[in-house]
Amino acid sequence: MQITLVDSANLFRLVHFFDILAAVVFAVSGALVASRKGMDVMGFMWFAVITGVGGGTVRDLILNVPVFWVQNPAHVSACLVTAVVMHFVAPLVESRYKTHLWFDAFGLALFCITGALKAAEFGLSPVPAALMGMVTGIGGGMIRDVLAGRVPAVFRGELYATPALAGAAIVVVGDRLGFPIGVVAVLGGGTCLVWRLLAMWRHWQAPMPTGSASV
Amino acid sequence: MQITLVDSANLFRLVHFFDILAAVVFAVSGALVASRKGMDVMGFMWFAVITGVGGGTVRDLILNVPVFWVQNPAHVSACLVTAVVMHFVAPLVESRYKTHLWFDAFGLALFCITGALKAAEFGLSPVPAALMGMVTGIGGGMIRDVLAGRVPAVFRGELYATPALAGAAIVVVGDRLGFPIGVVAVLGGGTCLVWRLLAMWRHWQAPMPTGSASV
Amino acid sequence: MQITLVDSANLFRLVHFFDILAAVVFAVSGALVASRKGMDVMGFMWFAVITGVGGGTVRDLILNVPVFWVQNPAHVSACLVTAVVMHFVAPLVESRYKTHLWFDAFGLALFCITGALKAAEFGLSPVPAALMGMVTGIGGGMIRDVLAGRVPAVFRGELYATPALAGAAIVVVGDRLGFPIGVVAVLGGGTCLVWRLLAMWRHWQAPMPTGSASV
Numbered sequence: 001m002q003i004t005l006v007d008s009a010n011l012f013r014l015v016h017f018f019d020i021l022a023a024v025v026f027a028v029s030g031a032l033v034a035s036r037k038g039m040d041v042m043g044f045m046w047f048a049v050i051t052g053v054g055g056g057t058v059r060d061l062i063l064n065v066p067v068f069w070v071q072n073p074a075h076v077s078a079c080l081v082t083a084v085v086m087h088f089v090a091p092l093v094e095s096r097y098k099t100h101l102w103f104d105a106f107g108l109a110l111f112c113i114t115g116a117l118k119a120a121e122f123g124l125s126p127v128p129a130a131l132m133g134m135v136t137g138i139g140g141g142m143i144r145d146v147l148a149g150r151v152p153a154v155f156r157g158e159l160y161a162t163p164a165l166a167g168a169a170i171v172v173v174g175d176r177l178g179f180p181i182g183v184v185a186v187l188g189g190g191t192c193l194v195w196r197l198l199a200m201w202r203h204w205q206a207p208m209p210t211g212s213a214s215v
Numbered sequence: 216m217q218i219t220l221v222d223s224a225n226l227f228r229l230v231h232f233f234d235i236l237a238a239v240v241f242a243v244s245g246a247l248v249a250s251r252k253g254m255d256v257m258g259f260m261w262f263a264v265i266t267g268v269g270g271g272t273v274r275d276l277i278l279n280v281p282v283f284w285v286q287n288p289a290h291v292s293a294c295l296v297t298a299v300v301m302h303f304v305a306p307l308v309e310s311r312y313k314t315h316l317w318f319d320a321f322g323l324a325l326f327c328i329t330g331a332l333k334a335a336e337f338g339l340s341p342v343p344a345a346l347m348g349m350v351t352g353i354g355g356g357m358i359r360d361v362l363a364g365r366v367p368a369v370f371r372g373e374l375y376a377t378p379a380l381a382g383a384a385i386v387v388v389g390d391r392l393g394f395p396i397g398v399v400a401v402l403g404g405g406t407c408l409v410w411r412l413l414a415m416w417r418h419w420q421a422p423m424p425t426g427s428a429s430v
Numbered sequence: 431m432q433i434t435l436v437d438s439a440n441l442f443r444l445v446h447f448f449d450i451l452a453a454v455v456f457a458v459s460g461a462l463v464a465s466r467k468g469m470d471v472m473g474f475m476w477f478a479v480i481t482g483v484g485g486g487t488v489r490d491l492i493l494n495v496p497v498f499w500v501q502n503p504a505h506v507s508a509c510l511v512t513a514v515v516m517h518f519v520a521p522l523v524e525s526r527y528k529t530h531l532w533f534d535a536f537g538l539a540l541f542c543i544t545g546a547l548k549a550a551e552f553g554l555s556p557v558p559a560a561l562m563g564m565v566t567g568i569g570g571g572m573i574r575d576v577l578a579g580r581v582p583a584v585f586r587g588e589l590y591a592t593p594a595l596a597g598a599a600i601v602v603v604g605d606r607l608g609f610p611i612g613v614v615a616v617l618g619g620g621t622c623l624v625w626r627l628l629a630m631w632r633h634w635q636a637p638m639p640t641g642s643a644s645v
Contacts, residue, residue, distance in 0.1 A: 146576065147576065148581075279495065
């Protein structure tokens with residue numbers, strides 16, 4: 001029982017660490033969008049925070065629980081620090097769009113793990129828990145894209161939501177089957193990340209309507 | 216009392232049936248937007264689900280109750296099936312925009328009924344209940360239009376929100392006065408549908424400012 | 431104790447009065463956007479209501495409390511009346527954009543006070559309370575701008591969120607230190623208003639990235 005307690009505390013710390021890491025990674029991706037738009041330091045901060053905590057906010061609103069960053073300012077603080085650092089570093093990054101896509105893919109993989117674990121912990125059955133993992137992963141980027149005035153990546157050609165859903169589903173099922181959380185997280189997150197990167201590299205697309213001639 | 220129980224169960228089933236029908240009809244309208252934008256099957260699914268359950272989600276968030284599709288996946292499943300079917304059928308529809316508008320009007324009428332009934336059931340007084348019926352009706356389409364990068368229909372010239380509000384108000388008042396739910400639903404939904412279709416056909420508009428020369 | 435009771439009731443009435451005044455002022459700013467877009471009377475109503483109650487709605491959703499205008503229709507009614515009045519008056523206003531900016535600044539100052547006070551009353555610690563004041567202030571305008579299809583003012587060059595955050599912080603700190611609420615409100619709101627107006631007048635901006643050449 002002592003061991004379980006330690007494990008559970010470690011698990012909590014691990015999930016919390018990955019969750020803040022995901023927020024930082026998405027904050028980098030948001031700050032790179034602000035950089036491409038030529039914004040000032042406030043714009044960097046806004047895009048970093050909104051992209052970093054947006055997905056979890058949508059998840060918490062839908063689950064009807066208090067929004068996580070109202071209780072604990074760790075995520076928001078981490079995003080703000082990221083924004084200030086990016087403010088000095090971003091203009092040096094040569095191809096900001098490609099870098100942004102890499103960070104976005106990494107954040108997607110991390111958030112679909114932590115979002116699914118949180119929803120499962122909250123008592124949701126597997127299907128909604130996996131959906132909530134996906135929502136946590138894609139929500140922040142969707143809000144970022146709507147505010148930046150472009151069509152969210154989810155609706156553009158490449159595979160985006162499917163890898164997130166697959167990763168979250170692996171985490172939920174593995175957790176149910178009693179696999180160690182570290183193994184499950186690496187498997188789920190790895191699947192999401194590799195799939196997304198391959199889709200970016202090979203321009204994989206979901207099937208198009210047969211008679212489609214886009215109007 | 217036995218009869219009341221049966222009636223109440225029947226009423227619940229009727230409202231539930233109309234609610235899923237409304238989600239499917241709006242899902243068709245969302246899928247037609249995805250089709251016009253030349254999206255792949257994932258885009259069809261997203262637009263179908265968001266348009267189908269968006270209005271009810273906004274209603275539940277504002278009422279501070281758990282979002283309906285987290286508990287019961289029936290609506291989301293129905294929207295996903297609709298999206299896959301539309302994926303094969305949509306390119307065959309000749310004037311996708313007109314068809315989309317017809318389905319949108321039908322979904323508007325159905326949702327303003329079920330949204331108003333749910334809000335009344337939840338104990339809201341008549342005015343907010345009617346407003347919630349309108350929000351359920353117009354919310355999904357608004358989110359669909361923002362994500363598709365166009366000005367929501369509500370803000371364009373034609374009458375859109377007024378028929379929804381009128382239909383919802385009829386349902387709430389009729390329900391209060393003790394009329395049978397079927398009669399009330401047909402009256403309220405019919406008013407909304409006919410008014411909206413007439414507005415589309417005759418290009419009815421709300422009054423414009425007198426000195427207006429749009430800048 | 432009698433005096434405390436009276437004071438508390440007066441305070442409540444004062445906050446309530448400022449809150450409705452802020453909604454009306456933002457409703458004017460929303461109606462002026464509808465006017466510039468050449469919308470009809472329904473468009474005026476929508477933009478007035480969304481701009482007037484949007485910020486408080488976002489605040490209440492994040493705090494996970496019932497949305498204020500569901501319980502008490504005073505704000506929505508005030509916004510609707512404002513919209514109808516503006517419908518006749520707006521086309522007469524010569525420079526609608528400048529007028530809109532003035533009203534927007536005034537609404538920002540009022541809402542950052544009342545939002546911060548409400549959050550503090552609700553038991554939030556100072557930092558989240560100040561953030562909620564800012565969210566109440568900038569939320570309505572952000573939704574207005576997204577729906578009108580333009581980049582929210584927060585992300586454009588000029589200082590917008592910083593004055594709101596400063597005003598809200600002054601209110602929260604002053605309230606904690608036990609200063610009279612009237613003094614605190616004038617100080618906080620005045621700081622926000624003057625800072626914002628100066629930023630508009632002198633085109634003050636937050637620092638830009640050093641190597642920035644906006645792509």
